[in-house]
Structures are given as structure tokens and as C-alpha cells.
Amino acid sequence: xxxxxDLDDLSSSQLRELVVKLFVKLAEQDRAISDLRLExxxxxxxxxxxxxxxxxxxxxxxxxxxxxxxxxxGRGKIRPRVSVEDRILSVAVPAGSRFKxxxxxxxxxxxxxxxxxxxxxxxxxxxxxQTIIASLPTGTDGHFGPEVxxxxxxxxxxxxxxxxxxxxxxxxxxxxxxxxxxxxCLTDQQDHFLDEARDVLRAGLQxxxxxxxxxxxxxxxxxxxxxxQIGNENFTWFGTRSSKSRLNFLDLLRAGHTDYVLNAxxxxxxxxxxxxxxxxxxxxxxxxxxxxxxxxxxxxxERLGFTALTIAPNPMTIATEGAIWGSIYAHxxxxxxxxxxxxxxxxxxxxxxxxxxHAERLVHKLDTFTDQHRAxxxxxxxxxxRLYADLKxxxxxxxxxxxxxxxxxxxxxxxxxxxxxxxxxxLTRLSANKDELLRVLQRPEIxxxxxGSENDIRCQVTRRKISAGTRSDLGRACRxxxxxxxxTCAKLGVAFWDYLGSRLxxxxxxxxxxxxxxxxxxxxxx
Numbered sequence: 001x002x003x004x005x006d007l008d009d010l011s012s013s014q015l016r017e018l019v020v021k022l023f024v025k026l027a028e029q030d031r032a033i034s035d036l037r038l039e040x041x042x043x044x045x046x047x048x049x050x051x052x053x054x055x056x057x058x059x060x061x062x063x064x065x066x067x068x069x070x071x072x073x074g075r076g077k078i079r080p081r082v083s084v085e086d087r088i089l090s091v092a093v094p095a096g097s098r099f100k101x102x103x104x105x106x107x108x109x110x111x112x113x114x115x116x117x118x119x120x121x122x123x124x125x126x127x128x129x130q131t132i133i134a135s136l137p138t139g140t141d142g143h144f145g146p147e148v149x150x151x152x153x154x155x156x157x158x159x160x161x162x163x164x165x166x167x168x169x170x171x172x173x174x175x176x177x178x179x180x181x182x183x184x185c186l187t188d189q190q191d192h193f194l195d196e197a198r199d200v201l202r203a204g205l206q207x208x209x210x211x212x213x214x215x216x217x218x219x220x221x222x223x224x225x226x227x228x229q230i231g232n233e234n235f236t237w238f239g240t241r242s243s244k245s246r247l248n249f250l251d252l253l254r255a256g257h258t259d260y261v262l263n264a265x266x267x268x269x270x271x272x273x274x275x276x277x278x279x280x281x282x283x284x285x286x287x288x289x290x291x292x293x294x295x296x297x298x299x300x301x302e303r304l305g306f307t308a309l310t311i312a313p314n315p316m317t318i319a320t321e322g323a324i325w326g327s328i329y330a331h332x333x334x335x336x337x338x339x340x341x342x343x344x345x346x347x348x349x350x351x352x353x354x355x356x357x358h359a360e361r362l363v364h365k366l367d368t369f370t371d372q373h374r375a376x377x378x379x380x381x382x383x384x385x386r387l388y389a390d391l392k393x394x395x396x397x398x399x400x401x402x403x404x405x406x407x408x409x410x411x412x413x414x415x416x417x418x419x420x421x422x423x424x425x426x427l428t429r430l431s432a433n434k435d436e437l438l439r440v441l442q443r444p445e446i447x448x449x450x451x452g453s454e455n456d457i458r459c460q461v462t463r464r465k466i467s468a469g470t471r472s473d474l475g476r477a478c479r480x481x482x483x484x485x486x487x488t489c490a491k492l493g494v495a496f497w498d499y500l501g502s503r504l505x506x507x508x509x510x511x512x513x514x515x516x517x518x519x520x521x522x523x524x525x526x
Contacts, residue, residue, distance in 0.1 A: 023369040024422075042224065055361045058449055061389035080108055081495070114174040138505055144177065144185065146504040150497070152185045157482040158496050160462050187478050192503065196515060197481035200488055201230065201237040201255045203516035205333035207523035208232050210446040212340040213347050214453035215244055216461055219469025220476050227480070228252055229457045234522050235515075236456045236487035238480040240470075246346040247317060250324040253334065253349075259327050260297040262289045266326030275318045279306070283319065297323060325349070338439060338446050341453075353439035356391070357449040359430055360384050366422060376418040380427070383413045391440055391448055398444040406441060410434060459483050485515065492518050 010018065084106070121134040140146070148170075155161050155169070163186075167179045204211065211232050218227040218240045226244040230237045230252065239252045262283060270280050282304050291297040301307060301316060309315045328334055334350050341347035342358040363381055368374045387409055394402050414431035417424050430437070440446055460483060470476040489496045494512055501509035 020369050024367075027367040027369075055357055055364050057360045057385055057388055058357055058451065061385055061392060080106075112173055138507070141189070144181070146501070146506045148175065148177075149185050150500040150504050150506060152182055153482060153500055154497055156186055157479075158486045160459070160466055162466055187472070187474050190478050190481070193485065194477055194481050196503075197237065197484050198256045199514070199516040200235050200484065200519065202331075202333070203519040203523075204230070204232065204235040204237065205253065205255060205328075205337065206335075207520060208234070208337050210338040210340055210353075210443070211334075212447065212450045212453040213249075214342065214450055214457050215344070216457050216464075218460065218464060221471060222469065227457070227460045229453050229460070231453065231456055231487070233452070234488075234491055234519050235484075236491065237484045238457075238460060240476050240480055244344075244346055246349065247321055247324070249346045250321055250328065250349065253328050254324060254331070255333065257327060257331055258293050259330075260291040260294075260320070260323035261326035261330045262323055263326045263330060265329035266322040269325040270318055270322040273318045273321065274313050275315060275322070279309075279315055279319070291323070338443055340446060340450055342450055343433070351439075352436050353443075353446055354433055354436040355448070355450040356388055356437065357451065359433070359437060360388070362426055362430070363423070366426065368420075373420045373423070376420040376423055380413070380416075380418065380423065387413060388448065395440060395444045395448075398441075403441045407438060410438060456487055459487065488515055488519075492522070494518070 007015070088102070119136060121136070123134075124132045126132060141149075152166065152170075155166055156163070161169075163179060163182060167177065167182050170177050170182070211230055213228065213230050215226045215228045218225045220240060220242070223242065225240055225242045226248075227238055227240040228244070228249065230239075241248050241252070267280055267284065270283075271277075286300070286304070288300065291300060297320070301319060306315050306319060336351070338351045338353050339347060339349060340353045340355065342355050360381065363377065363384065366377055368377055387406070390402075390406060390409075394406060411431075411434075414427045414434070416427065418427075440448055463479065463483065470479055485499070486496045489499050492515065494515075498510065499512050499515075500506075502512035
């Protein structure tokens with residue numbers, strides 16, 4: 001911006017206009033400096049708190065609460081999850097007193113103790129020279145019983161404690177265990193938990209009407225990465241990788257499968273992403289349609305000349321994404337499932353919907369410098385809040401008439417011109433996302449926001465703050481699996497303590513069905 005020749009010659013209105021332009025320029029520079037500082041922190045391996053202003057739109061559009069003068073209901077009777085032992089307490093009374101029953105007083109307590117058992121296993125030698133040794137009790141795996149392993153897993157993952165503090169606590173109970181042995185309890189021989197976490201994702205992707213997703217930063221092997229959350233009201237799953245690209249997200253959605261499939265869904269994906277018809281025809285002309293792993297798929301692309309192409313968009317990337325999408329479709333994942341996310345481009349796949357809270361937040365955090373700007377911002381926010389409230393009401397009672405009216409209101413709000421240039425540009429951008437923001441009109445069962453994903457992923461953020469990062473691939477997989485299983489248990493109404501006891505074979509523990517089975521039962525139409 002060049003300075004005027006003489007400021008004294010400018011009128012008061014021109015001076016105000018100049019000041020506004022300077023404020024806008026200063027705000028842009030502040031944002032650029034902030035972005036550069038964040039980039040420097042990222043390159044140094046640091047991570048600062050996000051600067052996000054809360055919108056308050058979701059809570060602000062809730063129906064009015066009942067009169068505060070009304071009496072709040074009590075918490076109800078205490079119902080312990082264990083059997084209650086009755087003990088009668090007697091009292092000395094004068095002669096002639098009449099017995100009037102009992103007054104109950106419930107006391108709950110917790111017993112923590114260490115029990116060490118030396119099993120003297122009989123050893124016999126048969127006449128033919130074979131040695132037979134008596135078997136250990138069911139559930140005994142190693143030198144620590146299932147109750148110890150359950151306590152360690154529960155406190156570390158759901159209790160979010162550190163390894164050193166957990167060891168100190170166990171020592172305080174009188175248990176002789178080292179930090180390395182606790183680490184083995186957390187990671188060794190956990191394949192059945194890892195498999196169940198993978199099957200939870202498969203069950204969720206196969207029958208869900210919608211899933212929401214989000215990601216956050218994660219550290220692994222002293223490098224910055226990203227943890228992606230996928231879930232809904234029935235399940236939660238986490239996956240940590242070094243990338244947050246769309247290719248990575250599609251790979252996570254395969255839920256452990258490694259194949260690449262060329263089918264109608266794959267070719268449709270490639271066309272939507274701009275891959276040329278000639279290259280699609282070259283792929284379709286080949287007899288092979290299923291490739292078992294990345295090596296065979298890469299060899300096919302090289303054989304067809306994809307690797308030598310330098311055009312945009314990258315044919316290798318688009319073709320690979322399409323083949324993975326074909327694999328997702330072939331395994332019956334995301335069939336008629338809405339993917340709900342914020343405006344991050346990597347999540348824009350399939351039947352996509354956008355979060356209204358994130359959209360309104362963009363209007364909320366705009367920098368304003370004049371009364372005109374602030375008035376325009378508040379007016380547009382008010383219109384968006386009222387539209388959001390009516391969308392919430394529509395979800396409860398959808399009709400074709402209300403659907404048409406809401407679409408017209410959306411156009412009036414986001415195609416208007418306020419005179420605030422930055423706000424007008426934002427409204428134009430949001431108007432281009434009309435179909436994704438109004439997906440709820442076609443599918444009233446989906447939420448209007450990704451608050452569920454943001455709530456789920458907080459446990460990963462807490463774990464990152466407590467333990468920084470993971471060192472081994474197995475440790476990373478176990479952290480993601482157990483945090484996801486704990487969240488899934490909470491959504492299914494299963495106590496994580498009972499779940500661990502059932503899987504570890506704790507004696508007397510009730511059997512908990514496989515979590516994928518419980519998810520499928522919930523997803524069955526009424």
C-alpha cells in the first residue's frame with residue numbers, strides 16, 4: 001500500500017477509510033506472523049494451544065430451560081454394582097420398648113490388597129520318559145495375575161496416569177514390579193485387543209448411518225504426526241499416522257485391509273477427482289481388478305506408465321485413492337453412510353456433510369474495525385443462529401415444506417452483500433458448501449456438528465500432554481486401541497473395568513459380548 005502524497009489534503013471520510021485499510025493490513029500481517037510462529041514451533045517439534053473462539057451457537061439455540069423455581073429432581077437411590085451385604089446393628093433399649101423395624105444406612109468401601117501365591121506344580125515323568133507338569137489356573141499368564149493386568153490397563157488408559165506414577169502406586173500397595181514389567185503389561189500379548197479395536201471400526205463403518213471424524217497432533221518416535229478419530233454415538237476408533245492427507249484417511253477407512261480394487265466406485269472416484277478419461281480407460285482395459293498389497297498395485301501403475309507422468313492432478317495419487325475407495329466399497333464400508341467433518345479437505349469423501357459450528361466460528365472470529373463491520377457481523381451471526389435453531393427443529397419433525405423453506409433461507413443469508421468485504425467473501429465461500437451444510441435436510445438423523453468427535457479426541461490430547469509420545473509402533477497401536485475401546489465401552493453402556501475383566505479371564509467376571517456384536521445390535525433398524 002503506497003502512502004498518499006499529502007495527508008492534510010484528505011477529508012475526514014478519506015482519513016477514516018485509510019485507517020480502516022491500515023487496520024485490515026495490520027490484521028493480515030498479525031495473522032501472517034502468527035502463522036509463521038506456529039510453523040517455526042512445528043519445525044522445532046513444539047505445539048501451542050489453538051486460538052479458537054468459542055461460538056456458543058449450539059448451546060445458545062437450545063430450547064428455553066424450565067423455570068428455575070421448580071424443584072430439581074434428586075440424584076435417586078444409590079445402586080451399587082456389587083451385591084450388598086446386610087449387617088444388623090443392635091442397640092440396648094429400656095424394658096417395654098417396641099421394635100419398629102430397621103433404618104438402613106448404606107456404606108460403600110474399597111479393598112485394595114496384594115496377594116502373592118506360589119503355585120507348587122506337580123511334576124511327573126511317565127514310563128515313556130515324558131514330563132507332565134500341572135497347569136496354572138485359568139487366567140494366569142506370566143508372573144502377574146489378571147487382576148494386576150486389568151488394574152494397570154484401566155489406570156493407565158482410562159485413568160490417564162503416567163507410567164512412573166503407576167509403578168509408584170503399585171509399589172505402595174506392596175506389589176514387587178518394575179517399570180519395564182508394567183510396560184510389558186501395557187503392550188505385550190495384546191493382539192486380541194488390537195483385533196477387537198479393528199473389528200469395532202469395521203462394524204461401525206458397515207452399518208452406521210453416519211460417522212464423524214476429526215484429527216489432532218500426535219508424537220511418535222520423536223516426530224510430529226496426526227491422530228485421526230472416527231466414530232458416532234455407538235463407537236470410537238483412533239489411528240495415528242505420520243500424515244493427514246486424503247490418501248491416509250482413505251487407508252484408515254479400509255480398517256486393516258490392504259487390497260486395492262478397481263470397480264465402478266473406484267472409477268467414479270477417479271472421474272470426480274479429475275483423472276483423464278484416457279488414463280481411466282487404460283486401467284479398465286486390464287484384466288486385473290484386485291491387487292492384494294501396495295507392491296502389486298505400484299507395479300501395475302508403473303507397467304501402465306503412470307509413474308512417468310508429471311501432469312496435474314497427480315495420476316498416481318488419484319488412481320491410488322480411487323483404488324482404495326474401491327476397496328472400501330468392496331468390503332461394504334460406508335455404504336450410504338454420511339461422513340461428517342469440519343472443512344478439512346482430507347475428509348471430503350463420499351456422502352459428505354459439514355459442521356455448522358465450525359462454519360459459524362469463521363464468522364465469529366472475523367476481525368472488525370468499525371461499527372458498521374461489527375453490526376454486519378452480529379446481524380449475520382444472528383441470522384445463522386436462527387437458521388441453526390430451525391435446522392435442529394427440522395431434525396425432530398422433517399417435512400418437504402420446511403425443507404424448501406430452509407433452503408431458501410440459506411440462500412438469502414449466504415448470498416447477501418453486507419458492505420463488509422471480508423464477511424461477504426466468507427459468505428460466498430460458505431454458500432459454495434450449501435449441499436454439505438444442508439445435508440441434514442436429506443438425512444435428518446445426522447448431527448449438525450462434530451462436537452462428538454472433538455469430545456472423543458480429548459483423551460488423545462490428554463495422553464499426549466501426559467506422556468508426550470510413543471516410541472514403538474506396538475506402543476502406538478496399543479494406545480490408540482485401548483483409548484478407542486474405553487470410549488466405545490462408555491457409549492455402549494459397558495464398564496471398562498468389567499470389559500477388561502471379561503477379556504483377561506478374571507475369575508467370576510461376567511462375560512461381555514464382543515463389542516462389534518453390540519454395535520451391530522444397536523445399528524439394526526427398529
